Amino acid sequence: MITRKVTRKWEKLPGKNTFCCDGRVMMARQKGVFYLTLFLIIGTCSLFFAFECPYLAVHLSPAIPVFAVLLFVFVMAMLLRTSFSDPGVLPRALPEEANFIEMEIEAANGNVLAGQRPPPRIKNVQINNQIVKLKYCYTCKIFRPPRASHCSICDNCVDRFDHHCPWVGNCVGKRNYRYFYLFTLSLSLLTIYIFAFDIVHVVLREYRNFFEHVVSLTPHCTVLEVLVCFFTLWSVVGLTGFHTYLISLNQTTNEDIKGSWSGKNRVQNPYSHKNIIENCCEVLCGPTYPSVLDRRGVMLEDSTSPTSSDASAASTHKSSNPVSQTTKSSAPLIPNEHTPDEAKPSIGAGTQKSTSSPKEEKPPSPTSPNAVAPAVIKESAH
Amino acid sequence: MSSAPRTATERTKLPYCHESFHNLQELRHSASLANKVFIQRDYTDGTVCKFQTKFPSELESRIERTLFEDTVKMLNNYYAEAEKIGGQSYLEGCLACLTIYLIFLCIETRYEKVLKKISRYIQEQNEKVYAPRGLLITDPIERGMRVIEISVYEDRGSSGSSSGSSTTSSGR
Helix, strand or coil, rough: CCCCCEEEEEHHCCCEEEEHHHHEEEEEECHHHHHHHHEEEEEHHHHHHHHHHHHHHHHHCCCCCCHHHHHHHHHHHHHHHHHHHCEEEECCHHHHHHHHHHHHHHHCCCCCCCCCCCCCHHHHHHHHCCCEEEEECCCCECCCCCEEEEEECCEEEEECCEEEEECCEEECCCCCCHHHHHHHHHHHHHHHHHHHHHHHHHHHHHHHHHCCCCCCCCCCCHHHHHHHHHHHHHHHHHHHHHHHHHHHHHCCCHHHHHHCCCCCCCCCCCCCCCCCHHHHHHHHHHHCCCCCCCCCCCCCCCCCCCCCCHHHHHHHHHHHCCCCCCCCCCCCCCCCCCCCCCCCCCCCCCCCCCCCCCCCCHHHHHHHHCCCCCCEECCCCC | CCCCCCCCHHHHHCCCCHHCCCCHHHHHEEEEEEEEEEEEECCCCCCCCCCCCCCCCHHHCCHHHHHHHHHHHHHHHHHHHCCCCCHHHHHHHHHHHHHHCHHHHCCCCCHHHHHHHHHHHHHHHHHHHHHHHEEEEEEHHHHCCCEEEEEEEEECCCCCCCCCCCCCCCCC
């Protein structure tokens, strides 16, 4: 008796994400820095719980380790939630939708003379009396919604794209931005907490040594913790402050870095409520958006699709094999957008994407893996 | 099904009702997909989920404008209800934060509840309004909430007899 193996949709998703737990967990491909983050947090806290907490619980208050545990649990929960969840990935357009959009574009552009570059694919929409340009994504074959951007590391368009964070091993977008913010905020508090109580511990020890004529050495771990906390403090607290500023203005890191809403001749931010409290409430207390990627849905044989693109079958096979190329990111915060200038779709055939190059050279037809996969349920005859 | 009108001209005389397609399953088995129409998002109010109510020309001979607009407006209302920022969303957010979001393992978020309502509404609309006219609406969530996909079906019995408006759509 051979059991039928069910193929779930996450196995056929294009993009460079890795999935765990049968599609429940979704992360970027490079996870090295994420493991470092885990190691630093768990390592430092373990040292704190092992060496400082017994002393402080006895000599000061047992509430200190209790609060530290709660804070640690909160930090880990927020980190894992940020890292493992779908940041708001927009699925690629299926062939019919892509063709429909192409036809609309051709109709809008009219006749382009041979040898001439076609005009850039941009749609203008009016949002709250400001004109916002929507760019066309050649990889995903859609006009990106406002505030969405294409992450070249994960090779996905992400809604309300903030940045790709290697420390959490995932993009930060609409769905996980608040968890990311709470992670940085709680990590700042935890770092300050551990740093402060390390100092208190050292002071108390020396005080006791002085008054009780006892010699006891400050453990080396305390010194280690102080060092880690000191360096972490500057970066994490700074990052929390930066994101608090962004939230109060209802901006994303991507928009801030590109200067979308700054400058005299630029458009004012049409998404801001012009009120700090309202902006904070919208970002932090807004609705919890669902994932539109049905990762755990079961793949079915699509018998109604009239598409005849043979390339799609070949490219589906290609996309299901993990691509061996890895794009190592060296910069800590990498806002990414993949726009091709006004490149013709037929120019270039490179499939390697480097993180720093802004130009996309992928031709849309042969390598697009957004096909409807036929016959995916592997049924064994019994 | 045997009483279905065979030619396009006969069909256009009917008041937008095909007797053969009174069942969604019959639609899939007895008709072939002719075309798909995509209703795009309307971003004039920002990033909230809202679809354009502009009536596409491809559907002109298939369905009344008011029925179509009512469907889209109803969907827009549902999405507005899901994304409303107010007392309930704050309460849900704060409660979830206090339980480090573990509460979502037990209860459904408001958005998910509304999505279920939307799914039921679309099913009902398909059964009552769209399938009898040879159309089928796909839930926007299956298309990344980017478009409302309306599939236009043609009766398999009528070969080559396009009703003119649905097959050759090359922009307006």
